[in-house]
Amino acid sequence: MSKRHAATIAARAGIAQDTAFGAVTPPLYLTSTYELKAFKQPGQYDYSRSNNPTRDLLAEALAELEGGVKAIVTSTGMSACLLALQLLTPDDTLVIPHDCYGGSYRLFTNLAQRKQAFKLVIVNFQQPDWADKVAAAKPKMIWLETPSNPLLQITDVRAVCQLAKQLQALVVVDNTFLSPVLQQPLALGADIVVHSTTKYINGHSDIVGGVLVCNRVQLGDELKWWANCLGITGAPFDSYMTLRGLRTLEPRLRLQQDNTAKVVEFLARQPLVAKVYYPGLPAHPGHTIAKAQQSGFGAMCSFDLAADAALLPVFFNALGLFTLAQSLGGIESLICHPGSMTHASMDAQAQQTAGIGPTLIRLSVGIENSDDLLADLQYAFNAVANAIGRADNAGAAGSVVKQPHEQQQQFRLNPALSAFW
Numbered sequence: 001m002s003k004r005h006a007a008t009i010a011a012r013a014g015i016a017q018d019t020a021f022g023a024v025t026p027p028l029y030l031t032s033t034y035e036l037k038a039f040k041q042p043g044q045y046d047y048s049r050s051n052n053p054t055r056d057l058l059a060e061a062l063a064e065l066e067g068g069v070k071a072i073v074t075s076t077g078m079s080a081c082l083l084a085l086q087l088l089t090p091d092d093t094l095v096i097p098h099d100c101y102g103g104s105y106r107l108f109t110n111l112a113q114r115k116q117a118f119k120l121v122i123v124n125f126q127q128p129d130w131a132d133k134v135a136a137a138k139p140k141m142i143w144l145e146t147p148s149n150p151l152l153q154i155t156d157v158r159a160v161c162q163l164a165k166q167l168q169a170l171v172v173v174d175n176t177f178l179s180p181v182l183q184q185p186l187a188l189g190a191d192i193v194v195h196s197t198t199k200y201i202n203g204h205s206d207i208v209g210g211v212l213v214c215n216r217v218q219l220g221d222e223l224k225w226w227a228n229c230l231g232i233t234g235a236p237f238d239s240y241m242t243l244r245g246l247r248t249l250e251p252r253l254r255l256q257q258d259n260t261a262k263v264v265e266f267l268a269r270q271p272l273v274a275k276v277y278y279p280g281l282p283a284h285p286g287h288t289i290a291k292a293q294q295s296g297f298g299a300m301c302s303f304d305l306a307a308d309a310a311l312l313p314v315f316f317n318a319l320g321l322f323t324l325a326q327s328l329g330g331i332e333s334l335i336c337h338p339g340s341m342t343h344a345s346m347d348a349q350a351q352q353t354a355g356i357g358p359t360l361i362r363l364s365v366g367i368e369n370s371d372d373l374l375a376d377l378q379y380a381f382n383a384v385a386n387a388i389g390r391a392d393n394a395g396a397a398g399s400v401v402k403q404p405h406e407q408q409q410q411f412r413l414n415p416a417l418s419a420f421w
């Protein structure tokens with residue numbers, strides 16, 4: 001069969017494969033163990049930590065979506081990251097980006113410092129000297145996250161993979177922020193892709209899960225062995241839920257991305273917004289690379305509120321639609337303050353180095369009606385403006401920190417944004 005499109009792979013995940021009763025949707029196999037055919041004659045399955053038919057269907061679909069040869073479904077996104085790190089020994093060096101997901105940063109730094117599991121070198125891939133820094137580190141593995149969390153910085157995956165080939169290093173890409181519908185790192189030269197399936201792949205914020213996809217069988221077999229050995233494979237029920245969520249991945253993302261384009265356009269016009277972070281904006285430093293290596297700009301965006309951090313509660317309390325919560329990628333719109341939530345495990349210094357300011361706000365845009373989303377944000381900005389007005393009248397401090405030159409700076413929305421779909 002010719003290569004299928006992502007929407008087809010996702011929609012058909014696990015469909016019409018039941019050999020027992022011809023069920024169109026696959027059954028959920030809630031069993032820890034499996035009966036042998038006869039003495040010394042094991043069947044296809046023996047124990048659910050190792051293999052489970054429901055989990056295997058999800059793994060097959062995700063491997064095909066990422067263009068890989070083998071996928072291992074794990075209990076969480078973090079356990080997918082942990083699994084990839086099994087390829088390292090204490091003598092090996094891992095290069096990570098300075099602005100990766102807070103939980104990944106915590107895993108990398110604690111395994112390196114407290115367990116000496118590997119040597120760790122942090123590189124800012126946004127600096128022009130990134131290649132020199134990576135080469136000097138002599139890494140066994142290079143970790144990428146693009147777009148990054150929460151500033152949506154873009155790394156040129158192809159360029160890093162070319163350097164990695166010369167250095168004989170493995171490249172792992174955390175593709176959580178885009179999903180295989182919008183970016184396929186293996187096709188760009190990466191060896192391994194990891195996901196928190198908790199996010200877009202499941203898309204309904206009702207389970208946690210992860211996946212690791214490999215570009216070659218031997219690597220996949222080794223990591224499959226480790227997943228069983230460590231006991232971090234995904235639960236059958238969570239796999240069932242993720243299969244169900246996965247089927248609508250493509251249309252969900254299309255809606256979420258359309259809404260995001262409108263939200264970004266709105267934010268760029270807001271006097272109370274100092275800066276908008278979205279790769280779809282032509283002014284974004286990673287815009288050109290994003291356009292080349294992604295097939296859409298995604299549904300995550302961030303902005304700096306142009307007000308004193310003391311007014312953040314006013315903004316969050318005024319929202320009625322955007323839910324203040326960690327996580328992302330669900331059909332419901334979420335809002336978060338990375339400094340105190342997703343990236344709280346980074347100390348103040350690390351946050352500052354990563355460019356996470358005190359009033360940075362991150363949005364995960366859902367599938368609600370876009371007019372309602374914009375009205376919700378407008379209401380919250382008005383609440384902040386009123387609070388500033390009251391404070392100014394009372395002669396108190398809390399003033400707008402936006403500079404006049406920033407007010408003139410206008411982002412124009414790239415017309416190609418919608419043309420992406």
Ligand SMILES: *Cc1c(COP(=O)(O)O)cnc(C)c1O
Nearest residue numbers: 076077078101176196198208209
């Ligand atoms: C959420 C997330 C993770 C961790 O996944 P869990 O499912 O929460 O364990 C890793 N990387 C990125 C980019 C994430 O957003």
